[in-house]
Structure formats: C-alpha cells, structure tokens
Amino acid sequence: MQRTAKRLALASLPLAMIFATPALAQELTIGLTSEPTAVDPHFHNLGPNNALRSHIFEGLTQADENQQNVASLASDWEAVDDTTWRFNLREGVTFSDGTPFDAQDVIYTICRVPTVQDSPSSFTGFVAGIDSIEVEDPHTMVFRTASPLPLLPTNFASVGIISAEAFGGENATYAPDGCENMGTPPQAADFNDPEKAIGTGPYKLESYVRGDSIVLSRNENYWDGTPTWEQVTMRPIANEGARVAALLAGDVDVIETPPIQDFDRLRRDGYQIAQGLSNRVIYLHLDNNAEEGHVPPGVEGTNGENPFTDVRVREAISKAIDRQAIASRLMGTLAVPAGDLLPYPMFGTREDTPVDPYDPDRSRELLAEAGYPNGFSLVLSAPNDRYMNDEKIAQAVAQMLARIGINTTVDAMTASTFFSRRNNYEYGMWLAGWGAATGEISSPLIALVATRNADTGMGATNRQNYSNPEIDALVEEAMRTVDEDAREALLQEAATMAMADYATIPLHFEVTPWAFREGLNLTPRADQYTLAMEIEPAS
Incomplete structure (x- = not known):
C-alpha cells in the first residue's frame, strides 16, 4: 500500500533556467551550510547527516523531492492487516563491495539502530514497535507490530541499510527486547573508514576529513543505473559570505542557502538560483x-x-x-x-x-x-x-x-x-x-x-x-x-x-534557495537536502 502522491506547487516558484552547454566534467563540488556530524547512518538524526546518508546508504523506502514516500530497496509493500506489513525487497541489488543485499541486511540494520552509543538524536523511534520479523524468502519480509503502525513504510525511509556481512551479522536474529548473534556491531567512528562505510547507494565514501571535506565516488555497481558524477566533494562553509565567494571563485559548483541580497549579483554574473517550498x-x-x-x-x-x-x-x-x-x-x-x-x-x-x-x-x-x-x-x-x-x-x-x-x-x-x-x-x-x-x-x-x-x-x-x-x-x-x-x-x-x-x-x-554555476540543473527538495543525485548537467 503506497500513499497517493500529492505534488507541492513548486512550479509556481522561480526555478533554474535550462541552458544548453557542452559536456561537463564528471566532478561536482557542493558548499554546505552545515557539516554532517558523522558518516554513520544511524548516529544523528540531523538534516546534514540524513542528506549525506542518502548518497551512501538507502532505506527500504525513500522520500522524493516533495516528501512522498516511494520505493527504494523495497520494490513494493502492503498492509496485510492493521498490525502486519509485507515488504518485497528489490532483487539484483548489491552493496558497494559487491556483496548481495537481502533480508538479513534489513534485520541486522534494525537490530543495530538501538545499540548506537551516545547518539545526540536517535533513530530508534523509526524501528520501535516491531514485534516480530518473518523472512518468507531472501526478498520477502513480514513485519508484525505490537500495535498499528501506519507510518512504518515512511519510517523506513529514514533507516539506511548497512551490510550484515561487513560486521559479522549474517546470523543475527530479531527480538524486540534485544537481538542475538549480532557479531561486533559497528561504532559510529567505524563508518568514517571507507572500508566500513558499505551501502547500496549511488555513491561510496572516499574520504571524510572533519572540518574540511567529504569526498564520494561513483558506485559502479549501483542497481538503479550509473550515477551522474564520478566524484562528489562536499565542503562545509558555514559563513554565507564565504560560500558565495567560493562559488564566484569557482571553488564549488553549488552552494546552499545563498543570502537573498546576493541574488541579483549572482544572476548578473551568470549563476543560477533554484528555489523550493520546504x-x-x-x-x-x-x-x-x-x-x-x-x-x-x-x-x-x-x-x-x-x-x-x-x-x-x-x-x-x-x-x-x-x-x-x-x-x-x-x-x-x-x-x-x-x-x-x-x-x-x-x-x-x-x-x-x-x-x-x-x-x-x-x-x-x-x-x-x-x-x-x-x-x-x-x-x-x-x-x-x-x-x-x-x-x-x-x-x-x-x-x-x-x-x-x-x-x-x-x-x-x-x-x-x-x-x-x-x-x-x-x-x-x-x-x-x-x-x-x-x-x-x-x-x-x-x-x-x-x-x-x-x-x-x-x-x-x-x-x-x-x-x-x-x-x-x-x-x-x-x-x-x-x-x-x-x-x-x-x-x-x-x-x-x-x-x-x-x-x-x-x-x-x-x-529554500540554492545557487549554482551555469550548465547545471538542480531539483529543489521540500526537506532542504542537497543531493548530488538531483543535480544534473543541463542538456
């Protein structure tokens, strides 16, 4: 059962114009307003963290640009009754290290979320209330809840799936009061290592240098086609004047929330502004x-x-x-x-x-x-x-x-x-x-x-x-x-x-406004996330 989409009236807002330009280099650099506090997809329920997570770790469902819940690692789902949900997982999906994705990874992820230590804002609420999980086959799962949970499919959009095999959780079993056979659940800092940050998303982690940059590279094994950018660099630039200066200098291609007083100048200099109701x-x-x-x-x-x-x-x-x-x-x-x-x-x-x-x-x-x-x-x-x-x-x-x-x-x-x-x-x-x-x-x-x-x-x-x-x-x-x-x-x-x-x-x-160089198109998002997947070369 999927919600009927209602579209926000974004078309009434001024969006970026489309310009025909030569083929672009396969690198994209984004100037962020706020820096993610961790790569760990389950450590901190914070906008910058969730935006970064979307590049590397996918949920069973995902929110589109208008926050409608749509399919992701689950191809479809249905409410069997008020306390039972059946999810069909997408077949043929692999993690960035080539290992296949299946129901065991979902179980391991749900089990891991409540174990995260020192979380400033926990994701536990997104997986709370699940009474039992039945695996009918590697790509069909039945979730039974202690009471009706109508938002379960929506909640799953916030829970990035991690690899059970990467952390020895191939035999993990779910129980609402504590899972068993969890291997060695990762600590938050483990995901700062590209060898541990293994997801199914369109990009994979190359490096994470706190206060300087986050570098992602294209996941060549991505199940939903070849991602646009060979490399994506995210640079935290908290000062709005410094962000604008970085864009004008060509140090970044896109910046978040440029100050409105700079709009005219940016447009005169050939830069584009996209805006979306949040x-x-x-x-x-x-x-x-x-x-x-x-x-x-x-x-x-x-x-x-x-x-x-x-x-x-x-x-x-x-x-x-x-x-x-x-x-x-x-x-x-x-x-x-x-x-x-x-x-x-x-x-x-x-x-x-x-x-x-x-x-x-x-x-x-x-x-x-x-x-x-x-x-x-x-x-x-x-x-x-x-x-x-x-x-x-x-x-x-x-x-x-x-x-x-x-x-x-x-x-x-x-x-x-x-x-x-x-x-x-x-x-x-x-x-x-x-x-x-x-x-x-x-x-x-x-x-x-x-x-x-x-x-x-x-x-x-x-x-x-x-x-x-x-x-x-x-x-x-x-x-x-x-x-x-x-x-x-x-x-x-x-x-x-x-x-x-x-x-x-x-x-x-x-x-929410974004500013970016000529030759790009950017799709505004109601959740204010800046996603490389929604920035494309203008055709």
Whole structure:
C-alpha cells in the first residue's frame, strides 16, 4: 500500500533556467551550510547527516523531492492487516563491495539502530514497535507490530541499510527486547573508514576529513543505473559570505542557502538560483506552564501570573504579527506566510487553512480582555545562525509586539547555545523551526503540540508545556489508524484544533534557495537536502 502522491506547487516558484552547454566534467563540488556530524547512518538524526546518508546508504523506502514516500530497496509493500506489513525487497541489488543485499541486511540494520552509543538524536523511534520479523524468502519480509503502525513504510525511509556481512551479522536474529548473534556491531567512528562505510547507494565514501571535506565516488555497481558524477566533494562553509565567494571563485559548483541580497549579483554574473517550498515552519513557542505562581522566564509586569496560559494572550500575540511583511520585506521570495504547521498539500493539511490576519487593534482588545490593558514585557529568545534571517525575524516580531503594548527584548545566540538552554526550560517565549521528516502533519503535532511524555515520545520538542488532551487523543488515534483517508481526517481535525487554540504560533514556511554555476540543473527538495543525485548537467 503506497500513499497517493500529492505534488507541492513548486512550479509556481522561480526555478533554474535550462541552458544548453557542452559536456561537463564528471566532478561536482557542493558548499554546505552545515557539516554532517558523522558518516554513520544511524548516529544523528540531523538534516546534514540524513542528506549525506542518502548518497551512501538507502532505506527500504525513500522520500522524493516533495516528501512522498516511494520505493527504494523495497520494490513494493502492503498492509496485510492493521498490525502486519509485507515488504518485497528489490532483487539484483548489491552493496558497494559487491556483496548481495537481502533480508538479513534489513534485520541486522534494525537490530543495530538501538545499540548506537551516545547518539545526540536517535533513530530508534523509526524501528520501535516491531514485534516480530518473518523472512518468507531472501526478498520477502513480514513485519508484525505490537500495535498499528501506519507510518512504518515512511519510517523506513529514514533507516539506511548497512551490510550484515561487513560486521559479522549474517546470523543475527530479531527480538524486540534485544537481538542475538549480532557479531561486533559497528561504532559510529567505524563508518568514517571507507572500508566500513558499505551501502547500496549511488555513491561510496572516499574520504571524510572533519572540518574540511567529504569526498564520494561513483558506485559502479549501483542497481538503479550509473550515477551522474564520478566524484562528489562536499565542503562545509558555514559563513554565507564565504560560500558565495567560493562559488564566484569557482571553488564549488553549488552552494546552499545563498543570502537573498546576493541574488541579483549572482544572476548578473551568470549563476543560477533554484528555489523550493520546504517543509520547515518557523514558529513561536510560549511557556504554558500552569503551575500556581509560575511566571515564565523573561516575563515581567503580569502581577505574578503566567499570561501565556490564557488563549486570548496567545491569540493577541499571533494577530500582532504581520506575516506578509516579514515574508516580503525580510525574506523576499524565501518565505510563505503560514497558518498551519505544514504547507498544503502535504499529508494532513487543509487547502482552506487561513493565515491568522494581522490585526493589532484586535490584539489590544484581547490583551485588555485577558487583564493586561497596559501589556507587559518579555524576552524573545532565538538562534542567530540556524534558520534563514532568524535573528532579524525575531527583531521584527519584537517591534510588532511593542506596538500592542508588549515590550519585547530579543536574546539571540548561536544555535548550540540556544537549543541547550531551550532544553533546560530557560525561555518564556522563543522562535525556532521544525521540518517534518515524514512529510505529514503528524510530525509537528507529535513533536511540538502533543503533551510531553517521555515514555511514549510524544511532545519531545514541546518545551512550552502546552497540553490539550483532546488534541492528544486525536493524534494518538491517527497513529493507530492504518487507513490513510481516516488517518488524514483525524490529523486535519487535530491540526485545526491546535491552530484554533494557538498551541503553536506559526510564522512562515521557508523557501529554500540554492545557487549554482551555469550548465547545471538542480531539483529543489521540500526537506532542504542537497543531493548530488538531483543535480544534473543541463542538456
């Protein structure tokens, strides 16, 4: 059973023009915004890591450029019943070292994921809930789950398959409480060695030099045809000015997220810009802790009360923000105002979801109704190097809130400091972003809105202590519902309720830009990944 594809309206955004050019050299160099923290496909669930993983290690399924789940190492799959899935594996696939791929590699991979040590963000959730695995033949597998897991095929897109033979796991057997005969499971650092980084993907690792470069070479044994590039070099260049300079100097062929102020110059000099609507929503979270006497950090002038527990205050803040002004004046073509946590037509969204209107007069009325006719003061925390124009957006929001009587100071900092402090509940109100890895609205609902529960993993990024049992019940029911239409209806209802309650205040969806030299075509991706497989010589 595969989801019916819904296509994002990327065609409405300006994409790269196609130019006829002579045959290109078979080398491609990419300037990355952020460096992957490891080659290990199961070590860190992070965008740069996942993009690198896609080149070397494939999943049973994969997300296409619009985050629709499509076939990869599994040729097809079906839900036999609510707790049983049958996957047919693709035949004739080999790893980059020439060994054949089959069901044993899938078992070994699923067994290995929970054993990864010191993972900053684990992949264990993608393989949790599997009760048993039956191998009908080397290319047919049956997964039985303890309860309905409608996202199992989608989850498998995030789990890169590794070679059982490479690590002595040819006889590994699966059990939900711990596998047996695992050989010597690899450590994360092992995959930095090209001899250990063995996958089925279109490219294989040549070298990994932290802080300098990642070099990939063409996998001549690739099952889906000959990859375009003989060699792909990825260079981390965190500074946006340095990335642009590297492109202009010819040191790289493609760069991620060029600053919008350089677009005209790049185009005048013959470089191309491609843009694509992303799945990343930029949002505000507000401390909803309702304990008596709790005042959010940075909030003053509320007579010892938490103003954010009142939905009228949350609505006032939302209506004080001119999203269109932020999108047009600060972001140019790189943002679309958001009224939901995921852009339509991704799974679980509604076409008719409105963007909250800019209405400062109504905001002042709401504050007065809530008991704050003279407003109050707060500190808005934000990263200054994680999202496009993140600090500038925070400053704009602060100015808009000041107009309705909420005196707002911005505290911006590097992403590493920001997230560490956020996780320690040090903010009263903060700006952050969320990208839905699954391509459906259950991702932000579970992470940002659902009541925080360490046992179930619900609300993992809900550091604002928001809780609405009705929304929780809808999301939980959706995650038990295998029928796609029924699940989507439940998610739509949960999202509508969350927006009506201002559970999270969405600002905009990022539109991701890439810049590249003439003679190339690049396909934008909703997940913001830069993949060599989707960069081609212009014909």
